[in-house]
Amino acid sequence: MKKLKGRKNSYIIIGLLSVLAISHFFKLSYGAENFLIGQLRPISSRLYASSAFLRGLYDRQMEKRDLGGLLKEMEKMNGQLLAENAKLKSLEEENRTLRDYLNFYQKNKAAALLGNVISRDGFNSLSEAKQSFVIDKGSRDGVEPGLAVLNSEGLVIGKVVSVKDYISEVYLSTSPNCKFAVAVQNGSRTSGVAEGDLGLTIRMKYIPQTESLRPGDVIVTSGLEKNIPRGLVIGRISQVNKESNELWQDAIIEPSANPARLLIVSVFLGG
Amino acid sequence: MKRIIANIFFAAALVMIQLSFVNGLPFFLSSLNVVLTAAIFVLVLAGLETALWWPAAAGVLLDAFSFSPFGLHTASLAITIILASLLLDNFFTNRSLYSFLALSAASLLVYELAVNFFGFLAHYFGADRFPLVYNRLFWEVKLWQSLSNLIFVAVVFYIFNFVSDKLKPVFLARK
Numbered sequence: 387m388k389k390l391k392g393r394k395n396s397y398i399i400i401g402l403l404s405v406l407a408i409s410h411f412f413k414l415s416y417g418a419e420n421f422l423i424g425q426l427r428p429i430s431s432r433l434y435a436s437s438a439f440l441r442g443l444y445d446r447q448m449e450k451r452d453l454g455g456l457l458k459e460m461e462k463m464n465g466q467l468l469a470e471n472a473k474l475k476s477l478e479e480e481n482r483t484l485r486d487y488l489n490f491y492q493k494n495k496a497a498a499l500l501g502n503v504i505s506r507d508g509f510n511s512l513s514e515a516k517q518s519f520v521i522d523k524g525s526r527d528g529v530e531p532g533l534a535v536l537n538s539e540g541l542v543i544g545k546v547v548s549v550k551d552y553i554s555e556v557y558l559s560t561s562p563n564c565k566f567a568v569a570v571q572n573g574s575r576t577s578g579v580a581e582g583d584l585g586l587t588i589r590m591k592y593i594p595q596t597e598s599l600r601p602g603d604v605i606v607t608s609g610l611e612k613n614i615p616r617g618l619v620i621g622r623i624s625q626v627n628k629e630s631n632e633l634w635q636d637a638i639i640e641p642s643a644n645p646a647r648l649l650i651v652s653v654f655l656g657g
Numbered sequence: 658m659k660r661i662i663a664n665i666f667f668a669a670a671l672v673m674i675q676l677s678f679v680n681g682l683p684f685f686l687s688s689l690n691v692v693l694t695a696a697i698f699v700l701v702l703a704g705l706e707t708a709l710w711w712p713a714a715a716g717v718l719l720d721a722f723s724f725s726p727f728g729l730h731t732a733s734l735a736i737t738i739i740l741a742s743l744l745l746d747n748f749f750t751n752r753s754l755y756s757f758l759a760l761s762a763a764s765l766l767v768y769e770l771a772v773n774f775f776g777f778l779a780h781y782f783g784a785d786r787f788p789l790v791y792n793r794l795f796w797e798v799k800l801w802q803s804l805s806n807l808i809f810v811a812v813v814f815y816i817f818n819f820v821s822d823k824l825k826p827v828f829l830a831r832k
Contacts, residue, residue: 395706399713403731406717410727419721430677437681444683505676505722506687520676520722548724555724562790584794
């Protein structure tokens with residue numbers, strides 16, 4: 387009798403799952419799914435915040451180990467950045483004046499949308515190489531695939547690849563599946579394609595052999611992609627690989643933004 | 658009915674914890690699969706008919722929140738639980754730590770195979786644009802994942818044994 391009841395129960399579950407699958411296929415269950423996601427978003431956001439707090443504690447503990455070396459490096463970099471900042475400020479001033487004179491200046495009306503990170507890829511992602519996270523804004527908020535995602539300092543951390551009504555999946559710039567049309571901020575504005583490399587760095591590819599690149603050069607978006615303006619900072623070149631027998635040279639880019647402790651991101655919706 | 662509703666709520670809560678809390682932890686901890694572990698415990702303690710509600714609740718919620726093809730997690734969880742039930746009935750019949758670890762390892766393997774198989778099919782038929790990358794990193798991650806999950810199962814087993822007698826061995830003493 388118990389066995390018969392168990393079998394009946396199994397049939398009910400299989401039937402239920404079949405109904406769910408069919409209704410999803412014909413988009414009948416979208417309303418219910420969206421309602422569920424919409425209701426659970428605030429819980430996800432809070433849970434993720436506590437998880438990120440623990441991750442932050444762990445990271446800080448790990449960082450303390452080589453703090454001495456890091457401090458020296460930072461002091462050196464600080465000096466360089468101060469000099470660079472002074473130079474940039476004078477350039478900015480000059481630029482502003484020129485824009486005023488030529489009547490080019492327009493107030494930047496680019497719209498950005500803030501979103502909470504509610505999940506990172508982990509056990510349930512199909513491939514670790516994906517390196518993604520999920521934010522609580524979706525197509526109903528105006529998010530669409532291909533938009534750039536920035537951190538609070540305006541540095542690029544990834545790109546929206548998939549959207550649902552209330553949530554979106556963002557691939558980190560270090561993911562092999564995330565590609566950006568980029569340019570080097572040097573005299574010749576060398577352009578190429580940047581894509582994630584092993585989930586750790588970014589590799590800029592398809593750079594002609596004739597171009598001259600140096601470690602430390604800043605890489606920005608080139609503006610050749612739809613919805614991504616030019617000039618968003620991706621990182622700095624840390625290494626240039628130039629082989630005389632290759633058609634192209636490539637460069638390793640150190641990403642400027644650290645996505646590990648992100649809680650809130652902004653999606654660049656365009657101008 | 659009460660038991661089914663309780664299982665559905667428990668599964669849903671664990672999915673939220675898995676997606677938003679566990680996945681955000683540092684590497685070794687982020688590879689824990691608390692949903693699958695809990696489903697295996699439910700299978701051992703309450704039987705297949707209760708455990709089968711887990712794919713229906715946890716799988717569907719995982720699919721709703723994930724961007725992989727719909728049904729991938731539900732189907733993988735259902736297959737894993739059915740196969741784990743067969744293993745439990747025919748091979749790992751005693752409820753010792755070793756049989757629990759073996760059952761969890763086998764379930765993890767089946768789940769991973771199922772997820773990757775369905776993922777491969779989805780990619781092959783064009784439902785997912787991104788190919789699965791089976792490089793060294795992938796296998797290293799899977800290895801650490803298995804280790805962390807087995808440690809987690811052992812810890813949960815001992816905690817459960819401490820608070821309940823359900824998994825303790827029963828000996829018949831001659832008087």
